[in-house]
Amino acid sequence: MFSPRSSNYERLENGMGPSRMNGIRRFGWKKFAIGAVVVIGLVWVFGPRKEDIIPEKYIPSFPKSPFGGSDLEESAARPPPMPTHPTIDPPHGDDDEIAPPAQPRPTSPATDPDMSKTVYCTRPYRPDQPIVQYALMIDAGSTGSRIHIYKFNNCGASPVYEYEVFKQTNPGLSSYAGRPLEAAQSLDVLLDEAVTVVPQALRSCTPVAVKATAGLRLLGQAESEEILDAVRHRLHEKYPFSLQNRDDVVIMDGKDEGVFAWITANYLLDTIRASTPANTPTYAVLDLGGASTQIVFEPIFASDRPDSTLAEGEHKYELVFGGRTHVLYQHSYLGYGLMRARKSVHRLIDFMSSLQPPLSDGTVANPCLAKGTSRTVEVEEERLNETRSVTMTGADVGSFEACNRVVQLVMAKDAVCEVKPCSFNGVYQPSLLDTFPNGKVLLLSYFYDRLQPLLPDSRSPPPITVSTLAGLAEELCQGPSAWEARWGGDAALMFELEDRPEWCLDMTFMHALLRLGYEFGDDRVVEIGKQIDGTELGWCLGATIAMVGAELTCKI
Structure with missing residues (x-):
């Protein structure tokens, strides 16, 4: 499979060749076992705790915000907007390998x-190259x-x-x-768009790759390989683009996904290019x-500390980009999307409810659903490999404090x-407080989708902190x-909130991930982003940079 450790990177940005160390840790649900402990946990989870109420200073006071962000969950896909909170500074300039454009810099086909x-x-720089090169990357995500x-x-x-x-x-x-042909056909709408964008003379030399992420990893090897084979076949038979090798349609390693996203963001933010100032x-x-x-x-480790270096293991990446070496920490938590x-929360709450008398209406009280809301969810029975429908209600128990204890x-x-x-789940991570105390933090994907609609639309919005x-x-x-x-004045947002009672759960989980999991302080400032200068953030550009360097x- 293609990896950020590929020598293809050495052709770009004055060389790039990350390496990784040995040692691996897999995700595993090894909890929820002893009944007596859970019974005690029930009292702890659902019991009232006056001292757990959030201090008033933690509750933001924002004006109404227009709906924004794109949510690929269920059927609510919307066109992705530009990020509005906070504004991420665009790159300082283009690579110094080329001169400034003689015409306005195009940012889309409409301005090209x-x-x-x-x-x-x-x-072109070399006579054997085309003057422009297109590349296609399909992110086959879980949703x-x-x-x-x-x-x-x-x-x-x-x-x-x-x-x-x-x-x-x-x-x-x-x-x-179980429906590999339908899976392959589902990508037609995306590839048809590529046919309209890429000039006809360049299509046969335009590389295409399909990188599946955690969704297919969880599906199982046999079923996922059937789907990938069907995608390869359809690309080869129906479309003019070039599949360079079998590894262009593959399940991407979670470790590579994170590093590629880091490359994309820092490349666009002009922190790792050849022209970027040292340090x-x-x-x-x-x-x-x-x-x-x-x-x-x-x-960044202090030399006078006993733990002054990054421990060896799969989490360690030595990355050379723009002529400089970056030693990165990375980890991908499969199952914690x-x-x-x-x-996982619904399954745990369903299990806990089985240890106490059921509600009169047969529903399950769920503190992670907002008060006064209900939802029918599918609960997985892992031992029986079955799922069953359970109606859960926020009733009067829905609250951040109780939900937060379940998430913990x-x-x-x-x-x-x-x-x-x-950090959490027994995974090694150097302390962010000690080794990254003042660095900027960029939150992507669902962090953006959930936070952006709730935040104010203003030129100088207050900073986002963990609190x-x-x-x-x-x-x-x-x-x-x-x-x-x-948010009563925002009809679109109110519809979203009423349609998905899990917003309570989602925000609680995201807070727990930052505060409890990674141990950021309450006052740590974070930024959210979806695009920079019209380019989507995420792992795709980082992966594609290497592909065009090969x-x-x-295609004949």
Whole structure:
């Protein structure tokens, strides 16, 4: 499979060649066992705790916010907007390999005077290259598939990125278990878009890749391979683009997913390019998907401490980019994406309810659903490999405090930590407080989708801190009356809140991930983002940069 450790990166940005160390840790649900402990936990979870109420300073006071963000969950896909809170500074400039454009810099096909040429030069750096190069990357995620159609120019010694065209569709490939042909056909709407964007003369030499993420990892090897084989066959038979090798349609390793996202963000934010000043701080990148979540950052160790280096293991990446070496910490938590976290919380609450008398109406009280709301959920019976429908209600028990205690059990903060220090679920992670105390933190994907609609639309919005998430979770868990008081003037947002009672759960989980899991302080400032200069954040651009640096084979 293709990896960020590929030598292809050595052709770009003055060389790039990460390496990794040995040692691996797998996700496992090894909890929820002893009945007596759970009974005690019930009293602890659902019992009132006056001292747990959030201090008033943690509850944000924002004006109404227009609805924004794109949510690939269920059927609510919307076109992705530009990020509005906070504004991430665009790159300081283009790579110094090429001259400033003679015409205005195009940012989309609508502003591009000629899709087969570039405004940056009139001939390629090498005569055997086309002057522009397109590359297609399909992100086959757990909740949907997205295509990124990237345009590069060959004005300099290495390909230089110009802009992208983005399109998405629902559901994800993993929703077609047992129906591989339908799974492959679901990507037609994305590939048809690529046919309209890429000039005809360049299509046969345009590389395409499909990288599936956590959704297919969880589906199982046999079913996932059937789907990937069907996708390969359809690409080869129906579309003019070039599959370079079998590894262009593959399930991507979660470790690579996180590092690619880090490369994309820091490349676009101009912190790792060849032209970037030395010692420029890099961003930590936290990506929250449907089935998994990743964290990648560049720790800085004090030389006078006994733990002054990054422990060896799979979490360690030595990355050379722009002529500089970056030693990164990364980890991908399979099973801790937002949709999987929902399933785990519902399963735990269903199990806890079986140890006490049922409600008179047969429903299950769920403190992670907003007060006055209810939802029928599918609860997985792992031992029987079955699912059953359970109606859960927030009733009068829905609250941030009670939900947060359930989420804490799911996160397994007290798991055995073999190599210290640990974040959660027994995973080694150097302390962010010690090794990344002042660095900027960028939150992607579901972090953005859930937070952006709730935040104010203003030119100078207040900064987002970890405690902002706690305050929002408190209000979301209070139910419709609290929603009306805060966001009643936003009809689109109110529809979203009423349609998904799990907003209480989602915000509580995201807060717990930052505060309890990664141990950020309450006052730690974070940024959210979806696009920079019209380019989607995430792992795709980082993966594509290497693909266009390889020796390309054109389709005959």
